[in-house]
Amino acid sequence: MSKHIPNPGLGTFRLTGDTLHHAVTTALTLGYRHIDTAQFYDNEAEVGAAIKASTVPRSDIFLTTKVWWEQLEPAALKASVDESLKKLGTDYVDLLLIHWPSPNDEVPMRDYLTALKEVKEAGKARHIGVSNFTKAQIDQAVKILGAEEILTNQIEVHPFLQNRELVAHCEHHGIIPTAFMPLAVGKVLEDDTLKAIAEKYAVNPAQVAIAWLNQRGIPTFPSSTKEKNLKSNLDALKLELSQEDMDAIAKLDRGERVASPDFAPKWDQ
Incomplete structure (x- = not known):
């Protein structure tokens, strides 16, 4: 099975109720084919x-969910996946991720990655991968599973946290880096450099950020609820930034991390 992740996807973190329903159905109508959720989002049923x-x-939708770090002990992991599938109303997900590595290796990585692979072998996931893994953790995961088994490492990437070393490390192993929080919780909309680039192409700064990721070969799944923004995110893939623009955005990297809970690993940067 070739390594491919439809781009862009729709992120559903913090979306619930009618807002979520409208966002998912509108996105699919517009042509999105990738929906990203997680056990932790508490919205799988919706x-x-x-x-x-x-x-x-x-069968046309690429559906991703993630196993929470408190469910990594093999029996708990498998039970939680069954619960996710029941809530999602499907027999399988297209991509099943470990949401966060086990803090301080409380559950050995070999145990939970082996369980993840067994879930895939049981037909409950078409692809498996990881999220929030560091370079060292990626190396460890590759030793356990083999790089061909790991579709992606889903990580925070936006103009203010460009994560270039980790992105390159994943690509070196043939693992697709995918970006969450591509708009840095709206901060890209306020940045003068991105606003100036957007003005040049008659687009908005969010589209510039998505186009920048696309040119780096990094699929993403911004969370949007309005039809106008959902369409705008799709249209961003048609935008081609000049090398000058890419260089200007490269200078915005300031290691500004949005998602860093107390159970996060020791980051590479």
Whole structure:
């Protein structure tokens, strides 16, 4: 199975109720084919209902969910995946991720990655991968599973946290880096450099950030709820930034991390 992740996707973190339902059904109508959720988001049942309500067949949708770090002990992991599938109303997900590595290796990585692979072998996930793994953790995961088994490392990447070393490290192993929080919780909209580039192309700064990721070969899944913004994110993939613009954005990297809970690993930067 070739390594491919539809871009862009729709992120559903913090979306619930009618807002979530509208976002998912609108995105699918507009042409999105990748929906990203997680056990931790507590909205899998609502995501599943919205997918079912859509006219797009389940087989055309690339659906991602993630196992929470408190469920990494193998039996708990497998039970939690069954619960996720039940909530999502599907027999399988297209991508199943470890949301965060086990803090301080409380559950050995070999144990939970082996369980993850067994879930895939049981037909409950088409692809498996990881999220928030450092370079050293990626190396460890590759030793355990082999690089060909790991579709992606889903990490925070935006103009203010460009994560170039980790991105290159994943690509070296043939693992696709994917970007969450591509708009840095809206901060890209306020940046003067991004605003100036956006003005040049008659687009908005969010589109510049998505186009920048696309040119780096990094699929992403911004969380948007309005039809106008969902369409704008799709249109961003048609935008081609000049090398001058890419160089200007490269200078915005300031190691500004949005997602760093107390159970996070020791970051590379």
